[in-house]
Amino acid sequence: xxxxxxxxxxxxxxxxxxxxxxxxxxxxxxxxxxxxxxxxxxxxxxxxxxxxxxxxxxxxxxxxxxxxxxxxxxxxxxxxxxxxxxxxxxxxxxxxxxxxxxxxxxxxxxxxxxxxxxxxxxxxxxxxxxxxxxxxxxxxxxxxxxxxxxxxxxxxxxxxxxxxxxxxxxxxxxxxxxxxxxxxxxxxxxxxxxxxxxxxxxxxxxxxxxxxxxxxxxxxxxxxxxxxxxxxxxxxxxxxxxxxxxxxxxxxxxxxxxxxxxxxxxxxxxxxxxxxxxxxxxxxxxxxxxxxxxxxxxxxxxxxxxxxxxxxxxxxxxxxxxxxxxxxxxxxxxxxxxxxxxxxxxxxxxxxxxxxxxxxxxxxxxxxxxx
Ligand code: BGC
Numbered sequence: 001x002x003x004x005x006x007x008x009x010x011x012x013x014x015x016x017x018x019x020x021x022x023x024x025x026x027x028x029x030x031x032x033x034x035x036x037x038x039x040x041x042x043x044x045x046x047x048x049x050x051x052x053x054x055x056x057x058x059x060x061x062x063x064x065x066x067x068x069x070x071x072x073x074x075x076x077x078x079x080x081x082x083x084x085x086x087x088x089x090x091x092x093x094x095x096x097x098x099x100x101x102x103x104x105x106x107x108x109x110x111x112x113x114x115x116x117x118x119x120x121x122x123x124x125x126x127x128x129x130x131x132x133x134x135x136x137x138x139x140x141x142x143x144x145x146x147x148x149x150x151x152x153x154x155x156x157x158x159x160x161x162x163x164x165x166x167x168x169x170x171x172x173x174x175x176x177x178x179x180x181x182x183x184x185x186x187x188x189x190x191x192x193x194x195x196x197x198x199x200x201x202x203x204x205x206x207x208x209x210x211x212x213x214x215x216x217x218x219x220x221x222x223x224x225x226x227x228x229x230x231x232x233x234x235x236x237x238x239x240x241x242x243x244x245x246x247x248x249x250x251x252x253x254x255x256x257x258x259x260x261x262x263x264x265x266x267x268x269x270x271x272x273x274x275x276x277x278x279x280x281x282x283x284x285x286x287x288x289x290x291x292x293x294x295x296x297x298x299x300x301x302x303x304x305x306x307x308x309x310x311x312x313x314x315x316x317x318x319x320x321x322x323x324x325x326x327x328x329x330x331x332x333x334x335x336x337x338x339x340x341x342x343x344x345x346x347x348x349x350x351x352x353x354x355x356x357x358x359x360x361x362x363x364x365x366x367x368x369x370x371x
Pocket of ligand 1: 050052126127178180223253254255
């Protein structure tokens with residue numbers, strides 16, 4: 001709605017503003033309850049095991065520290081209890097703003113009560129926090145669109161609109177405790193399921209959710225590569241005898257894709273014409289290498305720097321008691337309220353885009369991906 005383009009000068013002014021941490025108070029508590037002028041921020045990230053969270057956390061920490069804020073950055077090894085106690089520590093350390101990428105978006109209600117008791121503002125980062133009215137804002141990429149891009153890529157590559165098929169599809173979904181996973185799946189399945197119904201896509205394993213709401217039946221807990229690999233091993237050994245081949249795998253992200261690719265490799269699949277189309281998300285280094293080598297077709301790139309910039313700006317607005325810019329006030333109902341959200345736009349990266357989108361923009365170094 002109100003996307004502001006910040007000039008370099010405006011960014012500098014913002015940095016000075018944050019650094020100064022003025023004592024201006026908001027006219028009233030209102031939505032910007034943290035408008036105390038204090039810049040004490042707790043950042044809670046899920047895990048260091050995935051590249052994107054390392055980048056997300058460290059970039060935001062750096063930006064905030066450069067601007068003079070007190071920042072505490074924590075990673076919780078994908079363990080909910082650990083994340084809750086980290087957030088509790090941040091609260092007792094005086095955090096006025098909490099930026100949380102939840103591990104399990106439904107378990108943070110009680111700790112957010114504690115946050116509210118000290119008038120801290122809570123920003124759900126990338127993943128929505130459910131079942132709590134104490135979530136003030138949500139900053140993320142358009143999660144449904146991520147899935148749509150994966151589904152449309154498959155649709156185009158296989159010529160499904162022109163009636164091509166049948167093709168053997170194996171769909172996967174993300175972690176059942178991650179609110180994003182259902183959006184990713186719904187975006188893709190809304191494109192692909194009509195072709196399953198028409199018989200242009202066939203799912204030999206039978207792991208074909210009857211509708212969007214049944215997505216968790218094929219979810220991979222914790223987004224774990226090894227669990228995705230084991231699941232794919234199972235499907236290949238149980239349903240792909242007699243030379244039957246997988247033509248396409250809907251993988252919601254790169255960590256699952258890595259496991260699926262390892263499984264295909266041990267079953268004898270090699271890059272080339274008979275290799276299945278595999279989707280992904282995040283543009284992790286190993287997956288971008290796989291794209292260059294032909295063992296993954298695409299990834300949906302979410303420039304985490306842009307998400308960090310957006311949250312940095314939200315923090316500035318909260319600190320100053322200003323109205324916080326959002327561009328979606330309808331989509332993300334967490335069961336207690338519709339959380340005002342800022343959605344950024346994801347984009348597809350295929351082999352030919354690696355240089356222009358990922359390397360020229362500085363997101364990855366050429367040497368990261370063997371170029
Ligand atoms: C994020 C993805 C990520 C996945 C696994 C999701 O919530 O949006 O970018 O691949 O979690 O960490």
